[in-house]
Amino acid sequence: MRIIKAYKFKRLNRSLGVDLLLFAVIGMVACFMALPLVFTINNAFKPIDEIFQFPPKLFVRNPTFKNFIDLVHIFNDSWVPFSRYIFNTFFITTTGTAGHVLLASAAAYPLAKIKFPGRSVLFSIVVLSLMFTSHVTQVPNYMTISWLGLIDTYWAIILPAFGMTLGLYLMKQFMEQIPDALIEAAKMDGASEYRIFWQIVMPMVKPAWLTLIIFALQNLWSGSAIKFIYSEQLKTINDVFGQIAAGGIVRTGPVAAVTLLMMVVPITVFIVTQSNIIQTMSTSGLKD
């Protein structure tokens, strides 16, 4: 009884019954949503006869590491060392993500908080461009990149990633919520725009850029670079894995192992960033 009382005291406007009901719903949905994760993990440890078993089973019966060992053998045979592919992917992903988060945030701040002519026009262009399908812009995009001489370099992937639309829009929406009074107060105290950006704005929108890191990373990590990068030593892990899968049906086991390995990095980053998303809004007595 005391627990329930403490519970009521701690949380405003909540009742235990509705809480339980809602979380039962979440639990059921969660089981359903977790299916692909469960499936991928199980598949990676299945011996070859279980992978091809018909009708297929979700759970593995005789777990084995054979798929991973086979994968190592495949990589030992390739003429570009596997570590080079890892380096390529890490370089593209980290540079692209860092650059995009920084540039998009820096561009979002004036768009959200500084009044200048043409601001709303600029912003509508950004939102509109989110709605244009990439299928038709691919060809003009290729022409631009080749004209800039970026084909077959890392920058063919990294540079466009810097200018992705999503980040700017996300950051701008979050920065809009920061009270103007806070920024004006900082200005009164003599802080430069640069300092306001780094010491007030960015800490306050921490949940936003943590989320943006996931989006950018996921995009670059699992995206294909095959359209722009042809040299074997510059290829990303993802594209190399595609080549392994193209090796035919005997590669099914290693491919299952690959699928699991490819998920490890995004999931790790995801867990780290998500558990760091904490309350940041502190208006400390400010009134708009």
Add this chain to the structure above:
Amino acid sequence: MAPYFLIFTTFTVVPVVMSLLLSFTHYNMLEPPTWAGWSNYIRLLVQDDVFLIAVKNTILFAAITGPISYMACFLFAWLINELPPRLRAFLTLVLYAPSISGNVLLIWQLLFSSDSYGYANSFLMSWGFILEPVQWLQDPRYMLGILIIVQLWLSLGTSFLAFIAGLQNVDRTMYEAGAIDGIRNRWQELWFITLPAMRPQLMFGAVIQISTAFAVAEVSVNLLGFPSVDYAGHTIVTHLMDFGTIRFELGYASSIATVLFSMMLLTNLLTQKLLRKVGE
């Protein structure tokens, strides 16, 4: 700010403007484009019967998945938000799992496999609802429905995460103030405090959901095949892919993109109007 917009213009604005211009030309990527005036659009709206099927499918699809997935994104973000950080991170991962793992559609192929071993068929047969397996992914009666279910399952994506982050930005003191002002339950709190405080994120989510709901293609191609039986899973974007990447009629494909773009634009205007009413 300048560096971002320089890159943004080069890799986003220029290609969009170019394809807008291309939509008024005949262009096969080998010969230089020739001016076509409105003929692409006329052909699209008057002569292309398949396009009309695609439009019908897309609108039906967007009208169902758009609003439901948008609300689901918010609802789950909101419910999860009250949990302690670790549990919240774990549940977020589980709910976001379909968007982060690569081979998600395989599960659905298994489930709706058309022989009697597919999970859906074997379940329905053992319960006696049906006597022989249903060709779920080849029968036009079920295809659009399955597409909708799968897309809904995939829907806790970008906007979901944006909402989770947005909820962290809501000022906690407003809830206490609200309780004093007479807010008595969580639903009132949601409508009068949380939703209005999250308006920027709600607008963001709306744009994202609209563009995903209208641009559905990948799920259809992977699950139902391309082209799908009787065009039952044909959408505007698969139609566009047909002309852009198979027939190399890039001018025509661009005009399809422009029509799609204007549909999204209109929906977005309506949605933003509705969102302004939230919390009143």
